[in-house]
Amino acid sequence: MLPKLPLLGAVLASFALNCAATPLTRCLGYPDDAKLAIVNADDVGMHPDLDRAAFRLLDEGKIQDLSLMVPAPHFAAAAAEVRQRHKAVGLHLTLTDEWQEDYGWGAVLPREQVPSLYNPEGRLWGNIEELAAHADIDDVRRELLAQIQKARDAGLTITHLDTHMVFWRIRNDFINLYLSLPKLTGIPVVLQLLWHPVAQQLPLSRGEQLRGNVVADSYIMQYNPEIRPQNLEVRYDGYDFAVRNLPPGLHQFAIHPAEDTPDARQRIGDIMLRLSDFQVWEGPEIHRLMQEKGIQTTDYQRLQALQEAINRQPRNCLNETPAASR
Template identity: 30%
Template sequence: MMNRMLGVLTLFALLSPAWAQTPARTFAEQLGYPKDKKVVIMHIDDVGMSYESNLGTIKALTEGVATSFSIMMPCGWVPGFVHYMKQNPGLDAGLHLTLTSEWKDYRWGPLAGKPAVKSLVDAEGALWPSVKDVVKNGTPDDVEREIRAQIDRARTMGFEPTHLDSHMGTLFATPAFIERYVKVGMQEKIPVMFPGGHNTAIQVDEKMSPEMLDMTRKIGQQLWASGLPVLDDLHNASYGWKGPTKKNYSKKDLQRYKTELYIEGLKNLKPGLTMVIMHCTQPTEVFPHISDSGPTREGDLLAMIDPELRKYIEKEGIILTTWREALERRQKIK
């Protein structure tokens, strides 16, 4: 995702004042969290994508350490989760802004409607299947229309998004796309997922150059100046953790494998506000007909409900938080 941001960040750097170094204080400290503490948003992507995604998310929130999630508004199981939210108010529900429809036999179209966003629609009438397709065909105006349509549907269904992020990183793919993403977030006063601080984890994951790192911080300062909270870092490695190497592993093996990796990831985080991304699914016999990603998604769920992960978080004094709390803290700062 971050590698595609190079052109984006260069554009923003040309338009921005020259803030050069790592901020003296982390954004977490500026939000009032204790100095030198790891403050973590344990975040679930792809909610509403399937019945199984909803089941896994609910289980990770109610029985595990997950604290936040984002919903794919064009997908078929969104109403089921929104109805659950209305029975359980106060959940940290953002929008997983969706501009792709990547599965072969289960697909969705734009909420703005095909006539309004023709450049975002493929020959089947669905959103394009890959980020590359969206970059090749999509116009920035259509991207913004679809972003706003997804926000509008959330509000029509009765909830105000606590944050925005990007499915498959599509909105980080070109300078024009990210400009619209950030613009809408600032105009609507909705926090956007953007790592704008020390970026210790994400710079390793994405092999960011010093120039790219400096540019992310410039954008972070812009978002902060607009009145929104900003991430100090982003951990986005878990989708690549496919499972134990041995064949015929058990669910216990999968849980242990994923839990150990999450603990290692948390151990390596630096103090500040970090979003840790995961995909929690409780598979049924249907999910393999959607995607072959069931094992890694189930592994995320198993890790979130593992008592060993909770014990580690508590032992290390890691503070779990939400986008909702981060915005509330930011709004108190003049």
């Protein structure tokens, strides 16, 4: 279960001083009133049945992007699938392991190099509260950069960075480190403000855009296993509501699809949510609704190219006033 944390909104609110900047959609070559979506499958590399579902949706054109977990057990196999498709992907930066003895993993770096990231059993901490209590920020920085480097060494082109369990929002120094990664690496980060309604996310995202971080205007992740249907005869309709009410801008949907197998049901505690996500995004209804609402899709390669351009030129389309950018 993901905790609800008040810290992040207060920190980002201090950055959102002037939100009358050029819309991100215009920087990408679309009209100001365009509605754009990126659908991204998280947790790729964690379990083969999750990976198969994500790659199937990608191959069918029903999602646009993936995020791979570099420390997870099946990262190498997932990376091979990515290379076979010649697909640029995101990284789901990971500093926790919620499965522990049932399905455990450690950091990319050995315990000797990042001791504060390991629990006594030799795995990553089981939740972000434990991580916050023990992690040294220098160890965190080393491990995140090591995950990025391992992905690059595996031949992957990285378009965006997001985080497993949204660990970055638990401590101020984590927030500052995470938001520094675009300038350090040239890779955009995902502003995972899932507990804020879209209308509240817009000024916070705009504040980050003004600071030179190419973030989507909102982030929609419906991690709600407690209300998901417990059998697949009932289709989950929460995404329909989000699509119907999407305002102009660029919005990311983060999903967690899985294929239905006995092993997945045994190992993955939130399997019904994942099966439900796969059912919704594999089916025709959500895509028909997006088309009816005039929502176009794009991918993070566009944002990554814009991030590199902004890193080279601090005066750019995102920090011009709307009048000046016309």
